[in-house]
Amino acid sequence: MSFEISKFAYLFDPYDQLVKEADEAFQRIKKEYPDLVKCKIHCSDCCYAIFGIFLIEALFLKYDFERLDKKEKEKALLRAREADAQLRKVQERLRQFQDDPYMINYVLAKERVRCPLLSEKNECILYPYRPIMCRVYGIPILIRGSVRVCYRSGFEKGKVYTTYNLDKTYRELYSITKEMLNVAGVKEKEERASLMISVSKAITTPFEKLVRGEVLEDTCEERQCDRQE
Numbered sequence: 209m210s211f212e213i214s215k216f217a218y219l220f221d222p223y224d225q226l227v228k229e230a231d232e233a234f235q236r237i238k239k240e241y242p243d244l245v246k247c248k249i250h251c252s253d254c255c256y257a258i259f260g261i262f263l264i265e266a267l268f269l270k271y272d273f274e275r276l277d278k279k280e281k282e283k284a285l286l287r288a289r290e291a292d293a294q295l296r297k298v299q300e301r302l303r304q305f306q307d308d309p310y311m312i313n314y315v316l317a318k319e320r321v322r323c324p325l326l327s328e329k330n331e332c333i334l335y336p337y338r339p340i341m342c343r344v345y346g347i348p349i350l351i352r353g354s355v356r357v358c359y360r361s362g363f364e365k366g367k368v369y370t371t372y373n374l375d376k377t378y379r380e381l382y383s384i385t386k387e388m389l390n391v392a393g394v395k396e397k398e399e400r401a402s403l404m405i406s407v408s409k410a411i412t413t414p415f416e417k418l419v420r421g422e423v424l425e426d427t428c429e430e431r432q433c434d435r436q437e
Contacts (some may be wrong), residue, residue: 223264224334234372241370244361245346245361245362246360253358255325255342256323257328259404260383262378262384263388263389263405264385266405270413273334287323288324288407290324291322307351307414319385320343324407325338340377340381346360347371349374383401386401391419400421
């Protein structure tokens with residue numbers, strides 16, 4: 209890879225810390241509610257959910273994706289093209305509900321788009337390096353001020369449970385992303401730091417464009433990126 213990623217490498221440390229905290233939170237909540245967390249091997253519901261990742265997450269994911277063997281990458285890139293085609297159709301549907309947050313959430317909750325990292329064996333080819341949302345999907349999360357849970361879990365709406373604060377994590381991801389954009393010499397740091405893109409865009413966009421937030425097609429705003437019941 210000719211791209212000079214070394215000057216951004218120091219940003220992986222604070223990102224790794226957020227990943228560690230997310231994993232620890234998942235294990236704590238799973239231990240507290242062992243019968244309610246239903247995550248298990250080959251349960252791939254979250255792998256079909258529509259959600260976006262911050263540019264720093266995309267850079268991290270892209271870095272490890274490029275280290276896969278050629279055949280594995282080629283298969284994933286084919287799946288990415290299929291996912292992009294589906295996402296474009298979803299974006300078209302969402303345009304008619306621009307001023308209706310309820311319908312936007314409804315559409316996103318119903319749509320199913322296979323993650324390009326999900327293999328034929330129903331396994332994530334980058335599981336150790338998966339985004340934070342993938343790590344906490346099966347537990348109650350606080351996002352945009354509301355608690356959400358995976359519909360396959362045993363958690364019931366209206367009851368109070370220990371919750372992972374994804375809003376707080378998103379604020380920290382925003383800050384790390386803004387620093388990345390600053391290092392890349394981007395002037396519109398505040399605006400681009402809030403961009404969230406699909407996994408398919410993360411693995412197909414060149415490094416030099418990722419670090420500058422130059423991902424225009426199928427980019428989603430934060431409020432339109434997260435699907436969870």
